[in-house]
Amino acid sequence: MTDYNFAYLDEQTKRMIRRAILKGLAVPGYQVPFASREMPMPYGWGTGGVQVSAAILVPEDRFKVIDQGSDDTTNAVSIRKFFEATAGVATTTHTTEATVIQTRHRIPETALTEGQILVYQVPIPEPLRFLEPREAETRKMHALEEYGLMHVKLYEDIARHGHIATAYAYPVLVQGRYVMDPSPIPKFDNPRLESAAIQLFGAGREQRIYALPPHTRVVSLDFEDHPFEASKADHACGLCGAGDTYLDEVITDDRGSRLFACSDTDYCEARRAAGHAGAMAAPYAETQA
Amino acid sequence: MTPLFSVRNLTKRYGARIGCADVSFDLYPGEIMGIVGESGSGKSTLLNCLAGHLDPDAGQVLFDTRDRGLIDTATMSEPERRMLARTDWAFVHQNPRDGLRMGVSAGGNVGERLMAVGARNYGQIRESAIDWLGRVEIAADRIDDRPRAFSGGMQQRLQIARNLVTGPRLVFMDEPTGGLDVSVQARLLDLLRTLVRRMGLSAVIVTHDLAVVRLLADRLMVMKSGHVVEQGLTDQVLDDPQHGYTQLLVSSVLQV
Ligand SMILES: Nc1ncnc2c1ncn2[C@@H]1O[C@H](COP(=O)(O)OP(=O)(O)OP(=O)(O)O)[C@@H](O)[C@H]1O
Ligand SMILES: [Mg+2]
Numbered sequence: 001m002t003d004y005n006f007a008y009l010d011e012q013t014k015r016m017i018r019r020a021i022l023k024g025l026a027v028p029g030y031q032v033p034f035a036s037r038e039m040p041m042p043y044g045w046g047t048g049g050v051q052v053s054a055a056i057l058v059p060e061d062r063f064k065v066i067d068q069g070s071d072d073t074t075n076a077v078s079i080r081k082f083f084e085a086t087a088g089v090a091t092t093t094h095t096t097e098a099t100v101i102q103t104r105h106r107i108p109e110t111a112l113t114e115g116q117i118l119v120y121q122v123p124i125p126e127p128l129r130f131l132e133p134r135e136a137e138t139r140k141m142h143a144l145e146e147y148g149l150m151h152v153k154l155y156e157d158i159a160r161h162g163h164i165a166t167a168y169a170y171p172v173l174v175q176g177r178y179v180m181d182p183s184p185i186p187k188f189d190n191p192r193l194e195s196a197a198i199q200l201f202g203a204g205r206e207q208r209i210y211a212l213p214p215h216t217r218v219v220s221l222d223f224e225d226h227p228f229e230a231s232k233a234d235h236a237c238g239l240c241g242a243g244d245t246y247l248d249e250v251i252t253d254d255r256g257s258r259l260f261a262c263s264d265t266d267y268c269e270a271r272r273a274a275g276h277a278g279a280m281a282a283p284y285a286e287t288q289a
Numbered sequence: 290m291t292p293l294f295s296v297r298n299l300t301k302r303y304g305a306r307i308g309c310a311d312v313s314f315d316l317y318p319g320e321i322m323g324i325v326g327e328s329g330s331g332k333s334t335l336l337n338c339l340a341g342h343l344d345p346d347a348g349q350v351l352f353d354t355r356d357r358g359l360i361d362t363a364t365m366s367e368p369e370r371r372m373l374a375r376t377d378w379a380f381v382h383q384n385p386r387d388g389l390r391m392g393v394s395a396g397g398n399v400g401e402r403l404m405a406v407g408a409r410n411y412g413q414i415r416e417s418a419i420d421w422l423g424r425v426e427i428a429a430d431r432i433d434d435r436p437r438a439f440s441g442g443m444q445q446r447l448q449i450a451r452n453l454v455t456g457p458r459l460v461f462m463d464e465p466t467g468g469l470d471v472s473v474q475a476r477l478l479d480l481l482r483t484l485v486r487r488m489g490l491s492a493v494i495v496t497h498d499l500a501v502v503r504l505l506a507d508r509l510m511v512m513k514s515g516h517v518v519e520q521g522l523t524d525q526v527l528d529d530p531q532h533g534y535t536q537l538l539v540s541s542v543l544q545v
Contacts, residue, residue, distance in 0.1 A: 131390065144368045148375075148405030152390075155404065156397050158411055159433050223411040 007054040007087040013037055017055035017209070021200055024211035029174030030142070031125050036207040041082070045075055046104055046121030048202030050082070052209060053102050053119050056200070057083065062090045064098035069106040069246070069263030076104075093266050105168075107189040109245050109267040112197035114214060120183045122203035125210065127171045127181040147179050150221055158226055170228075173219045180210060180218075188232045188246045193218040235260040238280035240271035291353055293318045293491050294339075294459055299348035301331075301338050307515040308334035312348070314510065314520065318458070321485060321492045323506030323523060325499065325538070331515040332495040333463055339493060340380050340461045341370055352377075352459070375405050379452035383464035385444035388451070389436045395422060395447055396432040402455045421450040425480060442473035446480065453484065460485075460492040466501055478504050499539070503527065511535045 005011065013035075020034035039047040057063065063083050067076040071093040079102060080091050092098050095108040102119040112118060128138040131149045141147070150171050157165045170187035174180045182193055183201060193199070199212040212218065222228035236243040238259045245267065247260040259280050262268035272281065292315035301308035309331035316322050324332050337343040339350055341362060353359045355377070362370060374380070382388035389398055399418040400408070408414050419429045425446035427439075436444050445465065452460065465481065466474040482505055485492060494505060502509055502523060509527070510520040511534065519532040530536045 131393065144371060146371065146405065148401060151404040151409070152393060152397050152401050155400055155411065155414065156394060159394055159396055159415075224409050225412050 029178030047204030049121035052202035116197040125208040241278040323502035326512030379457040
């Protein structure tokens with residue numbers, strides 16, 4: 001792939017994206033406009049995240065891609081292969097070994113550390129869009145910290161469902177200033193938005209980048225009498241037995257048998273390798289045979 | 290006594306056409322000012338300049354703010370003006386669709402201004418919403434319905450509740466009873482009068498309808514071609530009109 005520049009994008013474009021990233025880090029939670037480029041994949045595939053990754057990757061990086069917690073969906077595999085081919089970087093499925101992790105819809109269970117960068121793929125960056133479709137108006141609302149509408153949305157949730165039913169893309173207040181959409185991660189992941197890692201958010205179609213520097217204060221919006229809860233399915237992982245992870249419900253046969261298993265496959269495997277086993281698990285050695 | 294609201298030599302042009310010209314008046318706390326005039330006479334233009342939706346070309350609009358006293362609203366910062374618009378001021382549109390969030394429940398519509406000024410207790414917001422729905426004669430069990438499911442009169446009452454929930458001091462209304470059936474109009478007027486008197490509100494009400502003015506307004510301003518041709522106490526103006534145009538208006542020779 002010698003006809004491509006390192007990591008596909010030309011240096012000029014990468015500089016432009018890096019400027020947007022730096023601005024985003026300087027003003028946590030603020031949506032920075034950037035000139036999104038055509039990428040050789042459709043928008044739904046996370047071109048915003050891919051462009052951010054392309055702009056920050058260096059040859060020494062070890063790159064991991066997760067899609068809904070898993071390293072081996074078509075989407076995750078293609079993006080990983082894309083950077084293997086265009087940047088020649090090493091890749092990994094282990095959270096602890098990765099220097100850059102691009103993600104769609106999850107934050108890894110393992111706490112990230114300083115020096116790591118988490119890149120999110122974002123479909124709709126504007127948290128106010130739901131109730132205020134006018135872009136000029138939402139910008140003004142951010143500028144003037146007029147965030148009453150976010151609570152109207154939560155109010156509607158409680159009025160209709162008896163509790164805050166928003167389960168994904170649960171809005172947060174960043175550093176006491178900007179309201180931010182954390183991308184469609186489950187609200188279970190929201191507490192881990194306060195992290196030692198750098199977190200970058202890229203929306204390709206909407207041409208926005210925003211960021212959370214390490215250790216930024218991130219508070220999930222709620223009401224005094226309906227406090228935020230990082231809820232999850234009330235089960236333990238059937239494979240590794242973990243009781244504190246986000247679970248996927250998997251249908252295991254055509255008679256409707258179900259299995260709850262960690263959505264973060266790397267985390268689950270690491271636990272099984274360390275000898276933990278859930279109620280439905282075959283001994284770990286067998287699965288490796 | 291300081292006026293709550295003071296308008297001085299206000300002029301707004303649309304290119305060469307005059308929207309409204311050289312309008313001045315003072316409004317004192319608890320007073321209601323009616324503005325009447327034929328179609329195109331500049332009533333909405335004036336009201337929108339007063340409420341800060343349009344920038345006048347000349348003149349001043351002063352408001353007696355809680356913290357800084359009587360100041361020119363044009364010199365306020367935008368955040369200040371927007372804050373005023375959702376606390377001490379309210380605006381009731383002729384078409385409830387312009388003043389309501391059609392995709393949000395009645396309770397959410399009423400609660401929005403409370404949340405905008407920092408209310409963060411769901412139970413209390415809901416209680417206020419139920420209280421206000423009651424005050425505008427909407428049954429509490431409609432609280433979770435969207436405005437779409439309401440009749441025109443109910444939508445207008447909901448818009449009024451949504452505006453009054455934060456206890457504003459000054460309410461602007463553009464034809465609040467326009468577009469409603471006569472019987473519905475009468476009920477709404479009755480309700481408005483009760484609310485306005487009970488809360489001691491000041492209001493500027495634009496209308497075509499002299500009956501509205503008679504019932505609600507302490508003072509009356511008559512407009513023609515962008516100019517105020519006569520103003521004074523409502524009863525005086527209506528019972529003893531001085532200007533020829535007002536005389537025509539009152540004798541209902543003119544259908545406004
Ligand atoms: N956006 C605009 N651009 C140009 N001219 C306008 C605009 N809005 C109003 N005008 C003109 O300004 C004058 C005053 O209009 P305005 O809408 O204020 O009248 P009005 O008294 O509210 O009438 P109505 O009773 O029909 O609502 C009219 O001549 C109108 O054509
Ligand atoms: Mg009008």
